[in-house]
Amino acid sequence: MRISQLSAASGVPIPTIKYYLREGLLPSGEQTSATRAEYGEAHVRRLRLIRALLEVGRLPIASIRKVLAAVDDEDLSMHHVLGTAHYAIAPEVAPHPDDEDWRRARAEADRLISELGWRIEPWAPTRDELAQAVQTLDRLGMPATGEALRPYARAAASLVEQEMGTIPMDGPRETAVEALVIGTVVHGRVLDVLRRLAHESASARIFEARQAGKDCQAEKDRPTP
């Protein structure tokens, strides 16, 4: 197909496609004449992935480049490619190995992961991200031990089994990475808003029960005629 058809098939405007070509995010089409190139289904898939990384994952171009390089590197296993995407969508966390509090938080994070029996690379940046969350809880005086976090880990694990099942592992790598990024980000948002809704509902119940308790007490305290 020609660039105009690629634009129609992907929904990406031609100037944007040209920008991706210049940036090397999208491989060139097959040159059929001095002014014409032919594009295929692989280009449509690649454009879909770039849009997902950009609009859903909100990744900067440099991170998108890294993910695409992993997709293109045939020496990397699919697990490694998905891992690259995971690490790219994680917020950046600077570890503080010289800080005593940080080392304690990181040790707590590592202990939790190991107790759960989870298979996480030792260099995964997500370990530092978990350490940072542990440190924040700790600083705010909230329970930050593995025991306090375990219910969250259990909830996460139960949801993820199902999510992994929706990722098409046997098709083109682009499609799997796209499904992983979209699934992770959008389901994260779903879970976040449902948590806040559940909070509101729990608060409504708690305060209604307390009010009912007060009304009942007032009834009891009323002098009998």
Place this chain on the structure above:
Amino acid sequence: MRISQLSAASGVPIPTIKYYLREGLLPSGEQTSATRAEYGEAHVRRLRLIRALLEVGRLPIASIRKVLAAVDDEDLSMHHVLGTAHYAIAPEVAPHPDDEDWRRARAEADRLISELGWRIEPWAPTRDELAQAVQTLDRLGMPATGEALRPYARAAASLVEQEMGTIPMDGPRETAVEALVIGTVVHGRVLDVLRRLAHESASARIFEARQAGKDCQAEKDRPTP
């Protein structure tokens, strides 16, 4: 205490305290002379809450003002005050009542909330936020029905019961709102990183099992000597 002591007790620098006083976020101290004012524990609590809303909730000053107005309005129930904080930390979502897709997504969100038996105000902006998530899933061709979202709702509800238990309901309102905001935001981050860790672990298991399957098949396919 004097402003310097208030600064020491709260960890907030004096110029910042003066800024909050000018903005009306922090009530004035008791004027003891032309150049001196006396502050109390209520000021320390209020400063802690402002910091939590600003640094953990990442709220703009205008939203902080709204939350503090609710805290100060004695006519509002505690449930209403917590609700104001909840709605303030929710991302802003513009509803599109004229759009057919939007109305469908919003109806799906309302149906899910009602089927769960959750007690959510009809005007809660979180309903629109859930509708937006439903619409995003739908556009991306992912399951977006109440049935698909129910596991997320269950996970959210199970965690929230425990979180609500940690909010001190009988002390000053500032303390409860602070605990709610911090708990919601920080536990949201905890859950998010644990989900991505669980994803990595699930991916490691899946690809190891697939590799083992392939090795086994290769073994079987080897011609017997």
